[in-house]
Amino acid sequence: MEQQNFEAKNQMIRDKFRALKNGSPEMLKPRLNLSWSNWGFGRESLADSAKRLERAQLSFIELHGNHYGADLGYNVNETRRILGDHGLKVSGVCGMFSADNDLSSNRAMTRQAAIDYLRRELPFTQAVGGSYLLVVPGAVGRPKAYDDIEQDRSVETLRQCASWFAEHNVQGAIEPIRAAEVSFVHTFADAKHYIREVDSPGITHINGDVYHMQAEESHIGEAIVNADEMLLNLHFADSNRSALGHGSLDVATIIRALYVIGYNKPGRYVTFEPLGPGGDPYPAMYGRPDKAKLDALVFDSIRYFRECEELVLAD
Secondary structure, X not given: OOOOHHHHHHHHHHHHHHHHHXXXXXXXXXXXXXXXXXXXXXXXXXXXXXXXXXXXXXXXXXXXXXXOOOOOOOOHHHHHHHHHHXXXXXXXXXXXXXXXXXXXXXXXXXXXXXXXXXXXXXXXXXXXXXXXXXXXXXOOOEOOOOOOOHHHHHHXXXXXXXXXXXXXOOEEEEOOOOOOOEOOOOOHHHHHHHHHHHOEOOEEXXXXXXXXXXXXXXXXXXXXHXXXXXXXXXXEOOOOOOOOOOOOOOHHHHHHHHHHOOOOXXXXXXXXXXXXXXXXXXXXXXXXXXXXXXXXHHHHHHHHHHHHHHHHHHO
């Protein structure tokens, strides 16, 4: 054996990248669009989060989809004002699906809560200029299946809302999550199958997450290349779900794979979401923010990614 399997796949991606660089160098000029998912900042105010991201020279933010009820969540006008003051645009909204609003639940009231959640979140996403809303087919933090037809219920429930995505000019992106956190749709292949079952023009994309992909995909870069145009957003953190540079993630190969599929264009985002290890990250949204730690998390991650990107492009 001359190479381990992952090394052969790394080399395949490197070869594709070099062919692109040699044949169409102009395609590498735009840099990847970086964003940050702010729900991991806990109870910090949007204004404080926006100030930090502005200092980090980010242009985009992925907003916490926090419209859990009619009287809850970000106000459109206030959100626009705060983000405008700090030069930030909304890439999209991170849809939050727990046991309280589970599309696949065996309780009709819970599925209705998921429908009502989407009814609130989609017009907000459009109003603040977001291009996508992330959808998790089953509850995060519930790794045990209800039964063997939960995906059928999820597909049926989302179909009822699917036309709303197109009506609001918002793209639905299905997020596969590792088996330790959800009971189904763990891989990009699973997400593609789920999307085919929903069968709606408003829901045709995938939101990847490199942390989950480490556990569920045989090779992160290969999965990215195979997803191609379906990949709309990619959540990023190091191998231990911490700031980049604090783990062992092969960032360079992922960057090469993204350039190979032409991901460095408008409407495609690398969105940082370092939430720390654990089976259920949702408690992070209620945590007390430590501003110094959050500053280091953001600045370390952005610096490390950009340095890796330049290293790859100079290779």
